[in-house]
Amino acid sequence: xxxxxxxxxxxxxxxxxxxxxxxxxxxxxxxxxxxxxxxxxxxxxxxxxxxxxxxxxxxxxxxxxxxxxxxxxxxxxxxxxxxxxxxxxxxxxxxxxxxxxxxxxxxxxxxxxxxxxxxxxxxxxxxxxxxxxxxxxxxxxxxxxxxxxxxxxxxxxxxxxxxxxxxxxxxxxxxxxxxxxxxxxxxxxxxxxxxxxxxxxxxxxxxxxxxxxxxxxxxxxxxxxxxxxxxxxxxxxxxxxxxxxxxxxxxxxxxxxxxxxxxxxxxxxxxxxxxxxxxxxxxxxxxxxxxxxxxxxxxxxxxxxxxxxxxxxxxxxxxxxxxxxxxxxxxxxxxxxxxxxxxxxxxxxxxxxxxxxxxxxxxxxxxxxxxxxxxxxxxxxxxxxxxxxxxxxxxxxxxxxxxxxxxxxx
Amino acid sequence: xxxxxxxxxxxxxxxxxxxxxxxxxxxxxxxxxxxxxxxxxxxxxxxxxxxxxxxxxxxxxxxxxxxxxxxxxxxxxxxxxxxxxxxxxxxxxxxxxxxxxxxxxxxxxxxxxxxxxxxxxxxxxxxxxxxxxxxxxxxxxxxxxxxxxxxxxxxxxxxxxxxxxxxxxxxxxxxxxxxxxxxxxxxxxxxxxxxxxxxxxxxxxxxxxxxxxxxxxxxxxxxxxxxxxxxxxxxxxxxxxxxxxxxxxxxxxxxxxxxxxxxxxxxxxxxxxxxxxxxxxxxxxxxxxxxxxxxxxxxxxxxxxxxxxxxxxxxxxxxxxxxxxxxxxxxxxxxxxxxxxxxxxxxxxxxxxxxxxxxxxxxxxxxxxxxxxxxxxxxxxxxxxxxx
Ligand SMILES: Cc1cc2nc3c(=O)[nH]c(=O)nc-3n(C[C@H](O)[C@H](O)[C@H](O)COP(=O)(O)OP(=O)(O)OC[C@H]3O[C@@H](n4cnc5c(N)ncnc54)[C@H](O)[C@@H]3O)c2cc1C
Numbered sequence: 201x202x203x204x205x206x207x208x209x210x211x212x213x214x215x216x217x218x219x220x221x222x223x224x225x226x227x228x229x230x231x232x233x234x235x236x237x238x239x240x241x242x243x244x245x246x247x248x249x250x251x252x253x254x255x256x257x258x259x260x261x262x263x264x265x266x267x268x269x270x271x272x273x274x275x276x277x278x279x280x281x282x283x284x285x286x287x288x289x290x291x292x293x294x295x296x297x298x299x300x301x302x303x304x305x306x307x308x309x310x311x312x313x314x315x316x317x318x319x320x321x322x323x324x325x326x327x328x329x330x331x332x333x334x335x336x337x338x339x340x341x342x343x344x345x346x347x348x349x350x351x352x353x354x355x356x357x358x359x360x361x362x363x364x365x366x367x368x369x370x371x372x373x374x375x376x377x378x379x380x381x382x383x384x385x386x387x388x389x390x391x392x393x394x395x396x397x398x399x400x401x402x403x404x405x406x407x408x409x410x411x412x413x414x415x416x417x418x419x420x421x422x423x424x425x426x427x428x429x430x431x432x433x434x435x436x437x438x439x440x441x442x443x444x445x446x447x448x449x450x451x452x453x454x455x456x457x458x459x460x461x462x463x464x465x466x467x468x469x470x471x472x473x474x475x476x477x478x479x480x481x482x483x484x485x486x487x488x489x490x491x492x493x494x495x496x497x498x499x500x501x502x503x504x505x506x507x508x509x510x511x512x513x514x515x516x517x518x519x520x521x522x523x524x525x526x527x528x529x530x531x532x533x534x535x536x537x538x539x540x541x542x543x544x545x546x547x548x549x550x551x552x553x554x555x556x557x558x559x560x561x562x563x564x565x566x567x568x569x570x571x572x573x574x575x576x577x578x579x580x581x582x583x584x585x586x587x588x589x590x591x592x593x594x595x596x597x598x599x600x601x602x603x604x605x606x607x608x609x610x
Numbered sequence: 611x612x613x614x615x616x617x618x619x620x621x622x623x624x625x626x627x628x629x630x631x632x633x634x635x636x637x638x639x640x641x642x643x644x645x646x647x648x649x650x651x652x653x654x655x656x657x658x659x660x661x662x663x664x665x666x667x668x669x670x671x672x673x674x675x676x677x678x679x680x681x682x683x684x685x686x687x688x689x690x691x692x693x694x695x696x697x698x699x700x701x702x703x704x705x706x707x708x709x710x711x712x713x714x715x716x717x718x719x720x721x722x723x724x725x726x727x728x729x730x731x732x733x734x735x736x737x738x739x740x741x742x743x744x745x746x747x748x749x750x751x752x753x754x755x756x757x758x759x760x761x762x763x764x765x766x767x768x769x770x771x772x773x774x775x776x777x778x779x780x781x782x783x784x785x786x787x788x789x790x791x792x793x794x795x796x797x798x799x800x801x802x803x804x805x806x807x808x809x810x811x812x813x814x815x816x817x818x819x820x821x822x823x824x825x826x827x828x829x830x831x832x833x834x835x836x837x838x839x840x841x842x843x844x845x846x847x848x849x850x851x852x853x854x855x856x857x858x859x860x861x862x863x864x865x866x867x868x869x870x871x872x873x874x875x876x877x878x879x880x881x882x883x884x885x886x887x888x889x890x891x892x893x894x895x896x897x898x899x900x901x902x903x904x905x906x907x908x909x910x911x912x913x914x915x916x917x918x919x920x921x922x923x924x925x926x927x928x929x930x931x932x933x934x935x936x937x938x939x940x941x942x943x944x945x946x947x948x949x950x951x952x953x954x955x956x957x958x959x960x961x962x963x964x965x966x967x968x969x970x971x972x973x974x975x976x977x978x979x980x981x982x983x984x985x986x987x988x989x990x991x992x993x994x995x996x997x998x
Contacts, residue, residue, distance in 0.1 A: 505983040513906030516913045523616045525624035596895045606888035
């Protein structure tokens with residue numbers, strides 16, 4: 201596919217040249233440790249020690265935060281983050297570790313924060329000096345996010361917060377957290393207020409972080425307990441009672457459909473990304489079924505090709521979404537992104553297990569495990585992807601309601 | 611060669627699309643379509659060929675019937691993406707017309723690259739319609755498959771045999787016939803009213819098309835109508851195959867979008883259990899899946915169309931993808947569109963069956979999903995050793 205889109209601005213064209221030039225000299229070397237498939241799964245300091253300097257270097261060069269205003273540490277450009285993302289994906293750089301900050305906290309602060317907060321927080325997000333986590337989900341509030349109960353009580357110029365958050369990715373590395381709290385119990389959506397709260401500097405002083413073990417056996421997300429945590433009112437985003445609309449800004453960016461393009465090094469080229477259906481072909485050549493290569497089994501072939509086609513269609517939809525005349529409603533494809541990416545990846549890894557056959561029982565540590573147990577690991581992890589950031593079911597509700605206009609489920 | 615990011619879908623293509631949508635919306639709403647093709651519900655009715663020839667004349671005046679004929683031969687010579695988006699619009703209204711047949715024939719003729727083919731292209735540019743008579747009784751148009759034979763001499767060819775599953779046979783002025791002779795497969799342009807040509811209409815499910823067997827009995831044509839010489843016919847068919855597959859897939863995307871929008875509209879208004887039925891997730895989620903499958907197929911259609919224009923070496927794989935995705939998508943969307951209309955959807959009176967039946971026809975036309983996946987598997991994985 202050509203990179204020279206017809207309608208690229210002179211700024212974009214020049215910036216693309218610049219990105220190529222910079223990346224030709226500054227792509228980080230191979231990681232010293234095996235990196236997890238996605239940034240929210242980062243669990244060790246060694247992984248962070250490799251990834252944080254990379255994001256910082258990309259920020260200094262202007263490839264991370266290109267479209268953010270200069271006053272907030274960005275590049276002050278227009279439509280250029282997309283270019284940087286494409287170029288980083290092209291050369292296959294590692295992902296940025298500060299994903300929640302870049303994808304959710306920064307755009308939310310940009311849209312709803314005071315000037316002071318924007319100046320204080322956005323630069324350190326872009327440079328990766330401060331890592332962020334997202335305190336939305338609670339034990340009793342998942343898909344029904346507006347039912348959160350963690351309570352923020354006004355105390356003069358401060359707020360005192362009590363409650364518990366759960367499934368909090370990256371909390372053990374985080375300096376800050378975006379948090380959705382209840383400030384009024386008598387109303388549901390209108391009783392919510394959105395804050396930012398310190399994590400690292402308040403451990404033991406109102407904050408406790410307890411790691412949870414994932415389905416894979418790895419640590420990943422955490423529980424965060426807030427006990428009489430006192431924060432100043434200036435850490436509130438937007439008005440008291442307006443937390444739900446602020447949370448919507450966060451979620452729309454989380455699902456990749458927000459106005460700010462998230463700085464994303466992507467990790468790998470599209471063809472090389474985890475869950476690439478084309479990888480199944482080689483796997484099927486190496487695996488056997490009834491004494492013959494699985495690649496010669498007509499059923500396996502049909503199912504591999506079916507997934508390859510769907511994945512190709514998904515990528516072509518991402519191409520189509522920017523073409524005027526070929527999209528009646530840009531939300532229609534934008535809101536499918538997370539759903540399709542994760543469901544296809546899940547089906548690809550499920551089929552990989554079938555192709556591996558008996559060998560798919562061998563996990564990461566087994567010396568005989570094909571591909572170092574990558575596929576069973578990926579299959580297990582794929583459920584994290586179809587649950588996190590809006591379950592597939594909730595996303596289908598949203599597509600049906602917001603794009604097709606069908607009546608709300610609730 | 612590389613593809614432009616925007617599929618080459620620019621201002622001109624957009625304009626054509628907008629114009630076409632307006633035109634068909636005005637000319638062929640569902641009620642008009644029903645009156646045109648749905649008058650006789652008798653399952654034992656005689657085979658019919660129902661279409662609006664006046665509308666076709668208007669389309670011809672607008673240059674729409676020659677869009678796949680290169681400008682050099684007097685056509686409007688539009689890009690693959692323009693033709694695909696136009697055909698998508700015709701699918702959206704389930705247009706009964708010889709458009710697809712004529713467009714397909716134009717692509718085949720262009721691929722022939724002979725003076726004889728060029729002069730037939732000029733005939734199409736002069737508002738003749740054409741159709742492909744290339745399929746045998748088993749429904750195959752692959753390699754040597756055909757039930758028509760040709761005897762070729764110095765100055766003429768004589769055709770004998772039967773072409774099966776000829777699309778819109780009674781709407782076209784001439785056929786491109788695939789026939790086998792000693793020297794191999796050739797393509798022959800035969801006037802529909804030539805002596806020895808008999809059209810035997812099929813009785814079909816789809817109300818928006820006509821289909822027939824075309825019998826050739828000692829049909830003699832001049833050497834100037836041998837558009838691809840014996841031995842060269844399959845090269846031309848192969849070269850045109852990506853376009854043929856892409857355009858039919860585009861038609862399916864248009865029809866499915868109608869099914870989606872119609873089903874959504876019904877789900878929003880039909881009340882049961884004191885609620886619109888679209889409230890129920892057993893309805894809502896599959897309807898969302900209709901949309902997802904349409905978008906996937908549609909993106910693959912424009913990818914394939916753009917490949918035809920800019921990256922011909924990728925066009926074959928891209929077209930297999932488009933037709934495979936479109937066929938599965940059409941089956942799913944058709945089924946859901948009837949199911950969620952309930953008893954109403956099961957009646958002749960309800961419009962959904964018109965599109966449902968057109969899609970059933972489209973799904974198998976030029977190969978179903980499993981066939982195209984198998985073809986793509988050959989390309990991406992390698993041949994499947996027969997009998998092994
Ligand atoms: C890997 C991972 C990382 C995460 N990271 C974070 C994080 O950093 N911060 C954070 O705040 N949260 C995080 N989450 C939490 C995530 O957002 C929630 O798990 C998710 O919103 C679902 O909530 P739940 O787990 O309570 O499930 P529930 O909401 O209890 O859902 C259970 C099942 O019911 C279905 N369901 C629920 N409501 C409906 C409905 N209306 N219609 C149809 N089906 C429905 C769901 O789809 C699901 O299948 C993470 C989760 C995972 C798996």
